[in-house]
Amino acid sequence: MLKMIAKRLGLLIFVIFGVTLVTFFMSHVIPGDPASMMAGQRASEETLQSIRAQLGLDQPVWIQYFYYMSDLLSGDLGTSIRTQRPVVEDLMTFFPATLELAIVAFIIAILIGIPLGVLAAIKKNTFWDHLSRVFSIGGVSIPVFFSGLIAILFFYGILGWLPSNGRISVDLNPPTHITGFYIIDSLLTFDMAALKSSLQHILLPALVLSYAQLAIITRQVRASMLEVMNQEYIRTAIANGIKGRLLIISYALRNALIPTVTVIGVAFGSLLGGAVVTETIFGWPGMGKFVVDSIEYLDFPAMMGFTIVISIGYVLINLIVDIIYGLLNPQLKR
Amino acid sequence: MIKKLSYCFFIIISVIFLAACQENANAPSDSTTENDSNSNESTTTSKSDQLVVAMPADVTSLDPAVSMDNTAWKIIYNTYERLVDYDGATTNIKPGLAKEWKVSEDGKTWTFYLEDGHLFSDGTPVDAEAVKASFERTLAVDNGPAGVFSMISEIKVEDPLTVTFVLSETFPPFLSTLAANYGNIVNPKVLEHEVDGDLGQNYLASNTMGSGPYKLTEWKKGDSLKLELNEHSKLKPSITTVLFRVVSDPSVQRLQLEKGEIDIAEGIPVDQIDTLKELDNVTILQEPSLAVDYVYINNKNGNPALQDARVRQALNYAIDYDSLVSAVQLGYATQMHGPIPDGIWGHDKSVKQYNYDVEKAKQLLAEAGAEDLTISLLYSDNKTWWETEALAIQSNLADIGVTVKLNKVAYATSREMMDKGEFDLALGVWSPDFGDPYMFMNYWFDSSYHGLAGNRSFYTNSEVDKLLREAATNNDQEARQSIYKQVQDIVLEDAPYILLYQKDFILPMSKEVKGFVYNPMLESMYNLQDMSK
Numbered sequence: 001m002l003k004m005i006a007k008r009l010g011l012l013i014f015v016i017f018g019v020t021l022v023t024f025f026m027s028h029v030i031p032g033d034p035a036s037m038m039a040g041q042r043a044s045e046e047t048l049q050s051i052r053a054q055l056g057l058d059q060p061v062w063i064q065y066f067y068y069m070s071d072l073l074s075g076d077l078g079t080s081i082r083t084q085r086p087v088v089e090d091l092m093t094f095f096p097a098t099l100e101l102a103i104v105a106f107i108i109a110i111l112i113g114i115p116l117g118v119l120a121a122i123k124k125n126t127f128w129d130h131l132s133r134v135f136s137i138g139g140v141s142i143p144v145f146f147s148g149l150i151a152i153l154f155f156y157g158i159l160g161w162l163p164s165n166g167r168i169s170v171d172l173n174p175p176t177h178i179t180g181f182y183i184i185d186s187l188l189t190f191d192m193a194a195l196k197s198s199l200q201h202i203l204l205p206a207l208v209l210s211y212a213q214l215a216i217i218t219r220q221v222r223a224s225m226l227e228v229m230n231q232e233y234i235r236t237a238i239a240n241g242i243k244g245r246l247l248i249i250s251y252a253l254r255n256a257l258i259p260t261v262t263v264i265g266v267a268f269g270s271l272l273g274g275a276v277v278t279e280t281i282f283g284w285p286g287m288g289k290f291v292v293d294s295i296e297y298l299d300f301p302a303m304m305g306f307t308i309v310i311s312i313g314y315v316l317i318n319l320i321v322d323i324i325y326g327l328l329n330p331q332l333k334r
Numbered sequence: 335m336i337k338k339l340s341y342c343f344f345i346i347i348s349v350i351f352l353a354a355c356q357e358n359a360n361a362p363s364d365s366t367t368e369n370d371s372n373s374n375e376s377t378t379t380s381k382s383d384q385l386v387v388a389m390p391a392d393v394t395s396l397d398p399a400v401s402m403d404n405t406a407w408k409i410i411y412n413t414y415e416r417l418v419d420y421d422g423a424t425t426n427i428k429p430g431l432a433k434e435w436k437v438s439e440d441g442k443t444w445t446f447y448l449e450d451g452h453l454f455s456d457g458t459p460v461d462a463e464a465v466k467a468s469f470e471r472t473l474a475v476d477n478g479p480a481g482v483f484s485m486i487s488e489i490k491v492e493d494p495l496t497v498t499f500v501l502s503e504t505f506p507p508f509l510s511t512l513a514a515n516y517g518n519i520v521n522p523k524v525l526e527h528e529v530d531g532d533l534g535q536n537y538l539a540s541n542t543m544g545s546g547p548y549k550l551t552e553w554k555k556g557d558s559l560k561l562e563l564n565e566h567s568k569l570k571p572s573i574t575t576v577l578f579r580v581v582s583d584p585s586v587q588r589l590q591l592e593k594g595e596i597d598i599a600e601g602i603p604v605d606q607i608d609t610l611k612e613l614d615n616v617t618i619l620q621e622p623s624l625a626v627d628y629v630y631i632n633n634k635n636g637n638p639a640l641q642d643a644r645v646r647q648a649l650n651y652a653i654d655y656d657s658l659v660s661a662v663q664l665g666y667a668t669q670m671h672g673p674i675p676d677g678i679w680g681h682d683k684s685v686k687q688y689n690y691d692v693e694k695a696k697q698l699l700a701e702a703g704a705e706d707l708t709i710s711l712l713y714s715d716n717k718t719w720w721e722t723e724a725l726a727i728q729s730n731l732a733d734i735g736v737t738v739k740l741n742k743v744a745y746a747t748s749r750e751m752m753d754k755g756e757f758d759l760a761l762g763v764w765s766p767d768f769g770d771p772y773m774f775m776n777y778w779f780d781s782s783y784h785g786l787a788g789n790r791s792f793y794t795n796s797e798v799d800k801l802l803r804e805a806a807t808n809n810d811q812e813a814r815q816s817i818y819k820q821v822q823d824i825v826l827e828d829a830p831y832i833l834l835y836q837k838d839f840i841l842p843m844s845k846e847v848k849g850f851v852y853n854p855m856l857e858s859m860y861n862l863q864d865m866s867k
Binding site for chain 2: 030031032033034036037038039040041042043044045046047048050051054079082083084085086090093094097149152153156157160164165166167168170173174280281282283284285286289290293296297298
């Protein structure tokens with residue numbers, strides 16, 4: 001297992017190198033001039049040239065790439081063209097917000113999705129099965145911008161229970177920065193006001209975001225549960241008088257979860273990437289909006305920084321999925 | 335494991351729902367009301383000394399020497415001061431940091447006499463040295479704002495409260511540029527924050543160092559910015575805290591305005607304005623703006639037929655201006671009358687205005703021998719209404735037998751293509767940085783501004799060039815006005831653009847907000863020091 005982890009982490013270096021190479025050259029091939037975006041509505045040729053020189057855009061692409069990589073090796077992701085701040089600083093501001101949202105949404109999706117899938121499987125073709133199908137398919141069918149607005153209208157507009165926008169109340173200071181996750185940081189610093197406010201703020205966007213992934217998990221759990229329930233060892237177990245929760249959870253679900261883990265891994269990746277719309281609707285200060293703005297602005301350093309972080313994220317998620325695989329199925333440990 | 339998981343599930347869900355059923359923590363609560371944990375009602379009474387503005391996007395760099403972005407300017411404008419300012423709702427200039435000024439006979443030397451007692455937010459006095467240092471920094475940073483001041487050749491400190499600008503050429507709009515955002519005076523102590531020779535750019539990107547009535551005290555990136563009073567300012571505004579919140583979704587802004595959580599909603603598109611009018615607590619400000627929407631006709635590199643003035647005139651006659659305004663802006667705009675919009679001196683009702691005349695357009699096309707014309711129309715998704723506008727233009731031109739191929743590209747790409755002249759027709763918007771017809775006439779029609787700089791139709795007319803350059807170096811406003819009239823007559827015949835409409839400025843705000851004066855030169859900026867609730 002350790003060997004596998006080490007090998008995977010070693011592979012990460014090549015992945016990152018490949019990703020930087022491809023994205024750097026691709027982003028420089030797109031027609032468009034960041035200098036003209038920076039210089040404002042109307043810019044004279046002299047101003048454009050001066051900005052291009054400041055940004056190093058007047059150099060050949062491969063020299064720019066060389067400079068970029070040598071900075072990257074020393075941990076410097078450059079300065080954002082749009083915000084004029086170091087990219088690392090921007091990533092540290094926006095990435096934890098997205099990750100926090102994705103993780104909470106992910107937990108909600110699992111906590112609702114797995115039991116719902118199990119329910120659908122053991123109550124196959126009954127009312128409960130149909131209900132779970134309708135509910136979960138609704139998630140993939142209803143676009144996030146719609147379910148998001150409905151959720152806001154209902155919980156904020158009509159009931160007034162939950163806030164509509166942001167990550168924490170504007171009247172409160174964010175908790176001291178430790179992990180960048182408001183929920184964890186406020187727990188660590190015993191900042192109860194911040195904890196309450198950040199929970200209130202994350203609930204709606206996380207629910208909306210998780211709803212879109214719910215169907216995938218529910219349907220997968222249902223399918224694998226049905227498959228497992230038909231297998232020989234379950235029948236043997238039933239014959240031996242094992243039944244009820246013990247049978248379903250310890251015997252069937254454990255095996256049914258193995259294929260589900262892969263799906264869940266993919267789901268988490270989609271949550272990270274798919275948070276863009278949710279973030280826009282809920283004014284969630286995360287990567288989504290930041291990246292879209294950066295792309296529109298042709299802000300290469302910010303785009304590159306984001307791509308690198310996300311690709312590291314994907315490799316790590318895959319690694320975690322494989323580790324969980326191993327834990328669930330000892331045969332795979334070899 | 336599953337058992338443990340299900341315990342976690344219940345704990346998490348109950349914590350979240352307990353928290354959820356509490357009072358809405360997002361609403362600005364009344365300072366005297368502590369949270370009542372049993373209440374399900376959201377607290378929407380806002381403090382009278384706090385103004386909350388919802389804006390659709392976050393701010394980028396706040397450095398006055400770098401920023402060319404209206405959103406950032408709304409923060410910059412209230413946290414810095416300028417030598418001069420726009421007077422109320424007009425484009426006239428009134429004293430700012432400078433109580434008076436004089437200009438030499440040849441218009442090249444401008445001397446400003448500073449008012450004593452202005453202090454930066456850290457207590458440093460605003461003196462002639464600071465003014466000099468601030469402008470020299472802007473020029474050294476050499477970004478967009480420096481381009482506007484390229485005519486400054488020397489800045490001299492005469493005494494602690496007198497500063498002189500020597501220009502390399504006469505530039506009558508100079509005073510007006512000083513009232514714009516580029517003219518903000520930065521505390522010279524910014525250099526203490528210099529890193530790697532950046533002249534403090536990194537620091538000023540997220541901090542303010544000015545002498546305006548407010549200072550930036552908090553910026554939750556992507557979420558909100560908070561301005562609080564600069565205790566060293568001479569002004570004592572009644573609003574002590576201003577919160578600018580990023581609320582990207584227009585429907586959410588509408589709900590928040592309705593519930594009184596925000597006072598001003600900046601990002602609501604025209605198609606949602608009518609429903610807002612029905613709300614009791616909301617008033618909608620509607621004023622003509624100086625932002626214009628027009629079509630660039632490529633006079634040089636596009637379809638060769640477009641080099642014929644008759645074809646360009648035909649395109650101008652083919653547009654059904656009234657329908658376009660009502661379809662695209664739902665009536666919240668007015669057809670342009672000449673290139674200089676209503677609201678800036680130089681605007682002239684006597685110049686020619688194209689009207690919708692299909693027969694005339696067809697006849698002109700026939701005369702030019704360009705009946706079966708196929709041209710492209712370039713635009714991007716930068717403005718939400720461009721798609722509708724492009725379709726309307728396509729349909730209008732089809733009526734005169736001109737086939738229009740729509741070419742929608744990414745915004746950054748569209749800018750590069752416009753700069754290089756890779757289009758036949760292109761949609762564009764323009765708003766002035768300073769209140770002078772120079773912003774429209776010289777930028778649009780002088781051949782030295784070909785490309786992004788302003789003359790985006792690549793129009794060249796040597797007589798127009800000569801007249802415009804004369805107008806740009808003459809300090810006599812009346813003489814300039816008559817030159818601009820002459821030029822307008824010429825360019826309307828030449829028709830290098832299709833002048834569409836002048837947009838209205840629409841701002842939904844709470845009825846509690848008092849004292850806001852809309853100045854078309856300061857679009858999206860607020861006179862916070864005079865406002866109250």
